[in-house]
Amino acid sequence: xxxxxxxxxxxxxxxxxxxxxxxxxxxxxxxxxxxxxxxxxxxxxxxxxxxxxxxxxxxxxxxxxxxxxxxxxxxxxxxxxxxxxxxxxxxxxxxxxxxxxxx
Amino acid sequence: xxxxxxxxxxxxxxxxxxxxxxxxxxxxxxxxxxxxxxxxxxxxxxxxxxxxxxxxxxxxxxxxxxxxxxxxxxxxxxxxxxxxxxxxxxxxxxxxxxxxxxxxxxxxxxxxxxxxxxxxxxxxxxxxxxxxxxxxxxxxxxxxxxxxxxxxxxxxxxxxxxxxxxxxxxxxxxxxxxxxxxxxxxxxxxxxxxxxxxxxxxxxxxxxxxxxxxxxxxxxxxxxxxxxxxxxxxxxxxxxxx
Numbered sequence: 001x002x003x004x005x006x007x008x009x010x011x012x013x014x015x016x017x018x019x020x021x022x023x024x025x026x027x028x029x030x031x032x033x034x035x036x037x038x039x040x041x042x043x044x045x046x047x048x049x050x051x052x053x054x055x056x057x058x059x060x061x062x063x064x065x066x067x068x069x070x071x072x073x074x075x076x077x078x079x080x081x082x083x084x085x086x087x088x089x090x091x092x093x094x095x096x097x098x099x100x101x102x103x
Numbered sequence: 104x105x106x107x108x109x110x111x112x113x114x115x116x117x118x119x120x121x122x123x124x125x126x127x128x129x130x131x132x133x134x135x136x137x138x139x140x141x142x143x144x145x146x147x148x149x150x151x152x153x154x155x156x157x158x159x160x161x162x163x164x165x166x167x168x169x170x171x172x173x174x175x176x177x178x179x180x181x182x183x184x185x186x187x188x189x190x191x192x193x194x195x196x197x198x199x200x201x202x203x204x205x206x207x208x209x210x211x212x213x214x215x216x217x218x219x220x221x222x223x224x225x226x227x228x229x230x231x232x233x234x235x236x237x238x239x240x241x242x243x244x245x246x247x248x249x250x251x252x253x254x255x256x257x258x259x260x261x262x263x264x265x266x267x268x269x270x271x272x273x274x275x276x277x278x279x280x281x282x283x284x285x286x287x288x289x290x291x292x293x294x295x296x297x298x299x300x301x302x303x304x305x306x307x308x309x310x311x312x313x314x315x316x317x318x319x320x321x322x323x324x325x326x327x328x329x330x331x332x333x334x335x336x337x338x339x340x341x342x343x344x345x
Contacts, residue, residue, distance in 0.1 A: 019120035081333035
């Protein structure tokens, strides 16, 4: 049961986190940025569940990951509504065009 | 067998995440995201977190990604519309990402997690000792549901009798301290130790998650109302040509 250990899961979580950060930094599509956020939250979730299995965290880690999942769903709903609004106003989803507030 | 499954899931997860980063088409990014999230759910199942894995499949793969694909559909201005990133930006982000990974992975691998666990258990933090993943009792979902209602069935059994025993010991230590001055100092240190133990068990006996559950449900309601308010049908500023 302990043949994989904690470090493997943490490394997978780190890879997911870094991929999400790169995705958020480089994508110019607003939906792509949302997908990067989902990847980051999944890396954090994987860490939570791995710690809940392998350390003293117990059930708390799994409940925290459930809250993260629900918050990610809420965040996706609001961010998609904002993206639709942005698309209605600018006729594109390119976030580099969102320069209306630039001084 | 387990390490083989872990290798398959881990490689699929990381490869699909790289696919999300590297592909330029939004629909393909959504597909790679589905693959990555599904493999993360597989990793959850391997970690004995059956309820969280099922929730991941239901809410993430079934709900959030469908929402994202609807967003792609509603905001695509052409059938093969790709908004490309600059190659220089990709190179910069790749360098920064590899540097971040080179920080994170040695950090993860250099910490002695088993030693930390042994130190914590030696310091009096009680281990849940795998009570939450009993295979015959419907896995984790019953315990998670009870914890969301404010009852910690997985920790009440472990902490309630020991706390009573500690209170009894504490009373005994005070009794000794009052009567025998020769052993007073020793009893005092013993009482302090018991006090620390009681604090640890108080913080350890979590009182469930009823209040966060209520807060997050109200938050979800507010967010959905706000989303429907933000995304309501409005006049466009300039009509599209078609």
